[in-house]
Amino acid sequence: MKWAPWALLALVVCFGALWxxxxxNQTPVEAVENAYLDDAFFYVLVAENxxxxxxxxxxxxNETNGYHPLWxxxxxxxxxxxxxxxxxxxxxxxSALFSIGSFFFVWKFVSLFSQNLxxxxxxxxxxxxxxxxxxxxxxxMETSLLLFLLSAFLYVFFLWWQNRNRSVQFFxxxxxxxxxxxLTRTDSLVILGVVFLAxx
Numbered sequence: 001m002k003w004a005p006w007a008l009l010a011l012v013v014c015f016g017a018l019w020x021x022x023x024x025n026q027t028p029v030e031a032v033e034n035a036y037l038d039d040a041f042f043y044v045l046v047a048e049n050x051x052x053x054x055x056x057x058x059x060x061x062n063e064t065n066g067y068h069p070l071w072x073x074x075x076x077x078x079x080x081x082x083x084x085x086x087x088x089x090x091x092x093x094x095s096a097l098f099s100i101g102s103f104f105f106v107w108k109f110v111s112l113f114s115q116n117l118x119x120x121x122x123x124x125x126x127x128x129x130x131x132x133x134x135x136x137x138x139x140x141m142e143t144s145l146l147l148f149l150l151s152a153f154l155y156v157f158f159l160w161w162q163n164r165n166r167s168v169q170f171f172x173x174x175x176x177x178x179x180x181x182x183l184t185r186t187d188s189l190v191i192l193g194v195v196f197l198a199x200x
Contacts, residue, residue, distance in 0.1 A: 005121045008121055009121045012124065012129060016100070016128035019129075020138060021100075023096065023134075024092045026089075028088055041140075043071065043140065044140070045058055047075035050076045068184055070184045071141070071184060074145070078090055095138050095139075098137070098144035098145045099138065099147070101148050102137075103124075105154075106127050110124055112162065145184050146188070149180050152177055156170075157174070
């Protein structure tokens, strides 16, 4: 049955997405009991202060910069379009969006290495239905954004590795993804350095 692996893939995508979306509808107490990290509250409070014009502060008085800039920037932007009462759920929804969005690039990535549909679906399922991945990407931190960008970055890199495409468009896309990765987590510089050395 040629449709069987595609049906399984659809089930995996739906279940993986619903699992993540279900974690959006949590109270802060429930979130902490499941996957939410204490450090995520730091992001939430600082983002609220920046959006409200109180500067980059946790307490409204003392300045801080102990965060990764791209995720903080997205949270500040998100807070500008949501009420304070809805901000907690909204930023979990943003995490779910990036986590589910990474499905596309993970699927494209595994498809580079096998033409066997069952192998591709199995490899994809290990990511989409992995409890550790689910809870890591729904912990309120920048992890969901990181995995979204990292999956896109690795897909583009290995696509280049197979085709050795040195077009301007490729290097522009690669440069944008590299910059976004660095802004998402500055320690991504290690991964970027290894990949850049491999491209020499």
